[in-house]
Amino acid sequence: MALSSHQIILYAADDNDFSIALAAAAVSGIPACQVTGNFFDAWIYTSSGEYLVIAVGGPANNALYYNPCGWSNPDQEPQGTTPFDIAPAPRDTLPGANWYVNASGNQAHQTLELATCFTYFAVHASLPSGITPPPAISPMYICGGSSNISCVCSLMTPLPPTGLYYGADLGTNQIPPINACGMTFYIGQMGGGLNAGTSTTCGYTVFGNFSTLAAQAALNNKGAVYGEWFLLGPAFYNGCVGASSQEEAYQWGMQQANAAVTALAQFPEINRRTIFTDVEPGSWSTNTSLNQAVILGFLAQIKQRGHEPGVYSSPCFWQEITASMMLPCGTVTWTAEFSYAAAPACPSHFIPQPYAPCPSPYVGPQAFGGILPNIWQYYESDTVDWDVANALPD
Known part of the structure; x- marks a missing residue:
């Protein structure tokens, strides 16, 4: 079983990771408009349960797990608090509300490998040939990155669901x-x-x-x-x-x-x-x-x-x-x-x-x-x- 490409959101919280997320999306056939650098939107996508959210890189992983920077969020949770946890990966099913996938590596090339493997697996139900995902690093209580990456691609992000x-x-x-x-x-x-x-x-x-x-x-x-x-x-x-x-x-x-x-x-x-x-x-x-x-x-x-x-x-x-x-x-x-x-x-x-x-x-x-x-x-x-x-x- 595989997910539709429209059910996948890649979230990155700094410029380098955003480029990595775009590359992983392109390899996996995911539209560029589903790569976001906006923490507020990523929160909505993750809490909805309607998307597989993949946190690309350490700052994004840290932000969704801890929000150590205290960035504004829809639930008005204080700094250091989020309702989110890390789902097992790779996966080709929705993890449910408040779960996301961690694609954060020790080095940039490892983050790229993780993001590529996890996005590709989600839509194809198999890993890309010749790539084995390295271990992901755990989230840390370190403030880094930005709450909103200023990139042309971020302006193309589709509207996340906020209710009925x-x-x-x-x-x-x-x-x-x-x-x-x-x-x-x-x-x-x-x-x-x-x-x-x-x-x-x-x-x-x-x-x-x-x-x-x-x-x-x-x-x-x-x-x-x-x-x-x-x-x-x-x-x-x-x-x-x-x-x-x-x-x-x-x-x-x-x-x-x-x-x-x-x-x-x-x-x-x-x-x-x-x-x-x-x-x-x-x-x-x-x-x-x-x-x-x-x-x-x-x-x-x-x-x-x-x-x-x-x-x-x-x-x-x-x-x-x-x-x-x-x-x-x-x-x-x-x-x-x-x-x-x-x-x-x-x-x-x-x-x-x-x-x-x-x-x-x-x-x-x-x-x-x-x-x-x-x-x-x-x-x-x-x-x-x-x-x-x-x-x-x-």
Whole structure:
């Protein structure tokens, strides 16, 4: 039995060990966005029980076992105290909440060997040929490293799970989508294409469904309110002349991102930086390379304008439109999966299905684009859409 690469987090607490962790991840087929140098995030990953956390190097091992530096943590534990212990390794199963794997060697090359062996074994259920892991050193009460490694890769770390948050999306003020499970977040559609609100472009109508009542319900609970933008495909570029190259398609995505950022001024309830784009069938080309360029242009420009990019889709939508393109690390994904005839009970857990096929019989959050979702639209009807999240992005 082997773990999915998306279930593995490598944590390093200094620059040299971070480089080692990246190398071990590359050898083992683990995305670079799952290497983190952030102690706060590593704490959340370890305590969740949903990931195999591998501490790469002495400072990371010391930090998770003792926190001798007294770094800030989600449980507000004092200096010298953590709930964590070391799990036997190598392993290809999850160790459970509050357990992590120690990949700390006496010398740098031994740390590299340990990290490589343990990550490789986790996803392949066997050790890499020609490498035998040396003994790991025990954690020590020595303050070293940094609570947050300043590296481009650390900015790509996916959101760790922090709990269950219930919310809703879209809807109108006439029938606001209020989730009976709770309202700690709301996602409203600001518009699409180049226009805020409801508009028609070349015969294609985009509905601007933003419920100020639902947004206020989330704000009353000190919750999060996000904006969503309906993305139009390459045929709508340049007054519906259509994009004939990837460069034009990319520009079309950027133009729509600029329109989304401009539209924010019309929605004062929105209090978070992440802007989601709705990618679903209806306006897209059969040329998936052009479709990909539109999406990538949108995501890049949202980032350039100082916001965080998010994508709403599903494995089947994503496969049809993009040929299952891998998303840039750091993109927040919001997935749709609903097969309920009536409103279901409030979901009591959030366990994403990595590499979800199309279609998938799994009733739960299904991954697309190579990134595990943080938000799941679990119920849809003509009047309400309900969602649950395991973390709320900025």
